Amino acid sequence: MYGIDVVSTAPIDWPRVRESGRTFAYLRSAYGRTVDPGFATSWRAMRDAGIIRGAWQVLRHDEDPVEQAVQFLKVVQLQRGDLPPMLDLERMATTSAAQVVAMVKTWASVVESELDARHGCAPRAIIRTSTRACPVRCEPNGFERHALWVIDPTRFDQPEVPRCWGSGEWTMHQYAIGKQGIPGVGGTAQLDRFHPVALGDRGRRVEQVKELLREANFGFGVTETSELDEYTSKAITSFQAARGLVQDGIVGPKTFAELHWP
Numbered sequence: 221m222y223g224i225d226v227v228s229t230a231p232i233d234w235p236r237v238r239e240s241g242r243t244f245a246y247l248r249s250a251y252g253r254t255v256d257p258g259f260a261t262s263w264r265a266m267r268d269a270g271i272i273r274g275a276w277q278v279l280r281h282d283e284d285p286v287e288q289a290v291q292f293l294k295v296v297q298l299q300r301g302d303l304p305p306m307l308d309l310e311r312m313a314t315t316s317a318a319q320v321v322a323m324v325k326t327w328a329s330v331v332e333s334e335l336d337a338r339h340g341c342a343p344r345a346i347i348r349t350s351t352r353a354c355p356v357r358c359e360p361n362g363f364e365r366h367a368l369w370v371i372d373p374t375r376f377d378q379p380e381v382p383r384c385w386g387s388g389e390w391t392m393h394q395y396a397i398g399k400q401g402i403p404g405v406g407g408t409a410q411l412d413r414f415h416p417v418a419l420g421d422r423g424r425r426v427e428q429v430k431e432l433l434r435e436a437n438f439g440f441g442v443t444e445t446s447e448l449d450e451y452t453s454k455a456i457t458s459f460q461a462a463r464g465l466v467q468d469g470i471v472g473p474k475t476f477a478e479l480h481w482p
Contacts, residue, residue, distance in 0.1 A: 221414040221472050224402060225276065225394065228258035234269035236404030244272040244414065244473040246306055249295045252280035252288055259295055267299070272473050274303030276348070281315040285323040289330035298335065300481040303473070304343035305331060306369060313352055321361045328366075341435075343480035346391065351380050367391040367428060369412075389424050391415055391476070417471040421448045429471050429479070433459060436482035 223244035226232060237245065245266060249259050259275075266273040275296040279288060292305070307327060312320045324347070332342035348369035364384050369392040372379035379393045396411035417429050426448045433439050433452070438459040441451040453469040460467045463478050471479070 221416060223272075223392075223412045223414065223473065224405070224409040225412055226405060226407075226409045228256040228262045230405060230407030230409075232262055232265070232406065233404040234262070234265045234271055237402070238269045238271055238404075240403035242271075242402075244274070244303065244412075244477075246274040246276050246303070246412075249275045249277050250288070250291055251278045252283045253291045255291065255295050263296070272301075272303060272477055274306055274346075274477075276306035276308055278308045278311055279323060279327060281312050281319065281323070285326040286330055289327045293331060293334050298339070298343070300339070301474075301477055302343075302481075303477045304346055304367070304480050306346040306348055309347060309349040310371065317361065321363075325362065339481070341480070341482055348392075348394070349382060351382050364389075364424065367425070369394065371397075373397050386424065391425060414473045414476070417448060419448055419450065419453045419469060422446050426452075429456070432479040432482070436479060438462075 221243065223242050224237065225246040227248045247259060247262055247266065248256050250256060263273070263275065277288065277292045307324065309320065328345055331345060336342040344366055346369050347363055347366045348371065350371040361384055368381065368385045368390045370379050370381055370390040371394045373396055376395050379390060381387055381390050392412055392414055394410050394412050398408045399411055400408050402409045417425050423446055427446050429448070430442050430452060433442055433455050436459060438455050440455065442455050443449060443451060456471060456475065457467045457469045460475055465475055465478065
């Protein structure tokens, strides 16, 4: 379950990206309040190519988080089936933990409120960061309610995860940075993989899946434990059948995206 994330200034042939086996991709919409000029065109092309798409924004410490959130909402028009928004915190590594936590909470509140008004649901943002960022080394901070996209190009099988989430509690992993020669990508891209949730898994990721199933009215028989048991697997399969997805009981990128649109 592999994908890429890119900035929209690079020329991208999205059908070629899809044909190469990369099923999902995230496209940067803005660096703080500065919009990537090619975003709108590439955003439409991603969907046309059958890419499971998502949009991300770099959070800047020196710009107002409300203004940054408003800019994101102006640029990004999400549709049902899109991946939840992603907020990148890597430019916040030297900022105090208290300031970052406050800014993230403000940004998320604005974005989730507006998405709820637009769509009747509020896909919770994914947070992208690494263990080098000061705020994510501090507990508690409330970030654990968000799915984690961890940056760790030094490892593949077991990326190092910020302790406020806990070992293994990552949803996406950026395992390579600035790669050239990716089919369909004229410039460079980051390589990513998705961490599926399946029968027998345990932990916060499972709890998040169960929460999403309940919000989508597929919570019958879903237990309160942090284990993905047979009852929960059947609920996932029922949800997949209702959405026209492959009925394998596994939460991969497509099912993960659809679960955010009850």
